[in-house]
Amino acid sequence: MLDPKFIKDNLEAVIKNIADRYMKADAELTVALYEKRNGLIKKLEDERRARNENSAAMKGKLEADKRNALIAEGKRLKDNIAAMESELSGLDLQLDTELRKIPNMAHPDAPKGKEDKDNTEVKQVGSPTVFSFAAKDHVQLGQELDIIDFDAGTRVSGTKFYYLKNQGVFLELALVKYALDILVKKGFTPFITPDIAKMEILEGIGFNPRGPESNVYALEGEDSCLVGTAEITLGGYYSDKIFAKEELPVKMAGLSHCFRREAGAAGQFSKGLYRVHQFTKLEMFIYCLPEDSGKAHEELRLIEEEIFSGLDIPFRVVDTCTGDLGAPAYRKWDLEAWMPGRGEGEWGEVTSTSNCTDYQARRLNIKYKDEDGKNKYVHMLNGTAIAISRALVAILENFQQEDGSIKMPKALVPYLGFDTIHVINK
């Protein structure tokens, strides 16, 4: 969330930012509630001071009537304070509700626009794969090679579930290890995180775990959820922490399963593995000083580029427009890989890296001690190292051969122990 004081002092900019991001939030109401709350706090504190003085006056020996008078005054103050406190907690709740709706400020250079079409291409690496034969999509390839079983996934678990099978299994493990090795070399501490997190952590990260439009699976009667990304568990890892300045940056790599409801998402562009309820993802996470977050964001993007270049997958980098940014993001870059099986071929998102500045840190209460002795909020950034399901789409579709086999990227061969997934039962 944003600092209410910041909203008050930059009201016009905040209102414009909400509009740029096509979000529904009421900054003016928020400020009004904030001011009302502060006024009440002031009055409440005066009453509490009176109460403290009153009880301090009663410490020694007193004549009975004097004491009784003080007790009567104390009782009056007590009732008054109780009433004000309950009013205040109501106001706090309202303020918090409004505050939650207000997105992070967007980077001034983030392209203005409403939806993903308005994202701007920053660069392209490689070029769309050209085939001398009719290319198949990954659904067909995966089934023919017997490495992905969608039918069994649907039967056992429901639509948008799948089994990886045979070499598909080793492909997932190889991709994880390949990316992990790169990250460890770059100073990231590897983690395998829980796949479940408490709602308060989800909310701190900026997810909405409740409601029918939520993308989150909540656990019945548990006050916790299946995570949609390890961003949640990595970001929650240091909640309520105060870092020494020298400890930063902290760089983490977290492997987890990701669970997403994806309610209502259907159609050609989300078929097969592209949009599923469960997948494996290796996520990067950085906690850093505010002045370093721009640089750290760049670093995350460059690592993503390195991972995909290393796999020889053609991709482009896009700068995400204001309307397409998630609420916590200040700026976001996506890598989109070439996916020949989407229609006539199409760029499809494979990674995403966001600089969330102090938006998450404020709610999760993650700070560092600055030289002036003050505790200040850290900046928090996340980025996909590799999301297996999407990477599989790109690998199967780009590296398919005329005979239906798939050539493995060179970088994966040492991890796989084979260089081709051959067509069977021919």
Place this chain on the structure above:
RNA sequence: GGAGAGAUGCGAGAGCGGUUGAAUCGGGCGGUCUCGAAAACCGUUGAACCUCCGGGUUCCGGGGGUUCGAAUCCCCCUCUCUCCGCCA
């Protein structure tokens, strides 16, 4: 899952209705001494919020309650430790 013990500042740990935002020790920081260091000694050292920038309020695991007044008494919850059970 059952039984017991506990949760206080950076750490250890006292306090068990009003003089405690918190003794004491340790750590950190600053200083004295020293050629320098160590030792010793002295000083200092929590956070959040509001502010008419003088100050004020709140916080002793979390939430409720009793009281004129709660770190201290009562209730509920969470977590940690020990023992037993179960289990990959």
